[in-house]
Amino acid sequence: MKRTIETTYMGLDLSSPVVAGSSGITDNVENLCRLEEAGTGAVVLKSLFEEEIVAEMRRTQVQMERPGFTFPDTADMFDYVDTETGVVNYLELVRSARAALKVPVIASINCISAQKWTWFAREIQEQGADALELNVFLMPSDFEVENGAVMEARYEEIITLVLREVTIPVSIKLSPYFTLLGKTLAALSATGVRGMVLFNRFFSPDYDLEDLRIVPSNVYSTPAEMALPLRWIAIMNGRVQCDLAASTGVHDGDGVIKQILAGAQVVQVASVLYQRGIETVTAMNHRLAQWMSEHGYATLEEFRGTLSRDNLGNPAAYDRVQFVKNFRAMR
Numbered sequence: 001m002k003r004t005i006e007t008t009y010m011g012l013d014l015s016s017p018v019v020a021g022s023s024g025i026t027d028n029v030e031n032l033c034r035l036e037e038a039g040t041g042a043v044v045l046k047s048l049f050e051e052e053i054v055a056e057m058r059r060t061q062v063q064m065e066r067p068g069f070t071f072p073d074t075a076d077m078f079d080y081v082d083t084e085t086g087v088v089n090y091l092e093l094v095r096s097a098r099a100a101l102k103v104p105v106i107a108s109i110n111c112i113s114a115q116k117w118t119w120f121a122r123e124i125q126e127q128g129a130d131a132l133e134l135n136v137f138l139m140p141s142d143f144e145v146e147n148g149a150v151m152e153a154r155y156e157e158i159i160t161l162v163l164r165e166v167t168i169p170v171s172i173k174l175s176p177y178f179t180l181l182g183k184t185l186a187a188l189s190a191t192g193v194r195g196m197v198l199f200n201r202f203f204s205p206d207y208d209l210e211d212l213r214i215v216p217s218n219v220y221s222t223p224a225e226m227a228l229p230l231r232w233i234a235i236m237n238g239r240v241q242c243d244l245a246a247s248t249g250v251h252d253g254d255g256v257i258k259q260i261l262a263g264a265q266v267v268q269v270a271s272v273l274y275q276r277g278i279e280t281v282t283a284m285n286h287r288l289a290q291w292m293s294e295h296g297y298a299t300l301e302e303f304r305g306t307l308s309r310d311n312l313g314n315p316a317a318y319d320r321v322q323f324v325k326n327f328r329a330m331r
């Protein structure tokens with residue numbers, strides 16, 4: 001029996017379900033090559049921020065307004081920008097990563113609106129990105145927004161406008177902060193996105209009690225944080241029209257196996273790469289293959305989603321009944 005840990009994600013073929021999530025580690029080709037060597041199935045590049053794109057457009061506008069300057073209709077905007085900018089560097093990162101790697105290269109944009117910048121997705125595609133991940137970073141703390149539906153419409157608008165620009169698969173990386181999370185995820189999965197990354201992990205503020213100022217806390221996740229995406233991957237398996245990618249709290253091979261049992265197509269890792277090094281991906285792949293061998297599985301498909309809410313035959317395991325049972329048993 002030939003055993004394989006290969007998988008597909010958004011229509012792309014991956015040699016492993018372990019994907020390097022977007023972080024500072026994936027912002028240079030040297031690390032990306034090391035990740036490929038360690039056995040990562042794909043890489044998600046460090047995000048470019050919407051604000052960087054918009055700022056670059058404004059700066060270019062200033063240049064274009066110089067006396068005597070004419071902007072030809074067919075001109076590529078990037079013929080007119082400084083090559084030292086974040087935007088241009090990002091396109092170079094995409095291009096050089098695609099040239100250096102065999103594994104799929106997923107570019108990433110961190111955005112909060114559908115204003116002005118969405119054309120830039122096409123530039124990323126033209127540099128050879130195999131897919132694009134949209135990290136939509138909307139905190140539900142805007143008191144001017146009337147209701148949740150308005151917020152959800154913003155997500156749909158961003159996706160719709162980006163999908164008009166590109167033919168490569170697009171995924172969306174989301175936070176768990178939605179009213180009726182399950183229904184919202186199902187609705188967003190029907191917009192044409194090919195993947196859904198559950199979940200994004202926001203910057204968490206803490207206080208310095210001496211200086212009375214805000215400092216970052218818990219920059220890296222802990223394995224305990226995996227419970228949230230595990231639950232929601234298991235609930236959404238079979239209820240979304242796209243692939244599911246697990247993110248947050250996966251620090252070892254057992255975490256990878258659990259997320260696949262819940263229904264994940266791939267598992268993204270970031271914190272553990274900082275804490276234990278890029279080589280930890282190799283250990284994750286080994287553990288996955290070893291566990292499959294012990295349990296007689298030849299492919300991921302044979303066990304993917306078997307512990308998901310709908311496949312378990314006991315959906316209450318994810319709901320209130322289990323909560324009541326566990327808390328009654330605790331003394």
Ligand SMILES: Cc1cc2nc3c(=O)[nH]c(=O)nc-3n(C[C@H](O)[C@H](O)[C@H](O)COP(=O)(O)O)c2cc1C
Binds near residue numbers: 023046047048
């Ligand atoms: C230092 C650091 C930088 C990150 N930068 C990005 C980023 O640019 N874009 C993004 O979508 N996620 C970014 N993330 C979030 C990770 O991709 C991931 O979603 C999150 O850390 C949870 O996964 P983990 O538990 O494996 O770390 C970053 C995480 C860390 C720790």
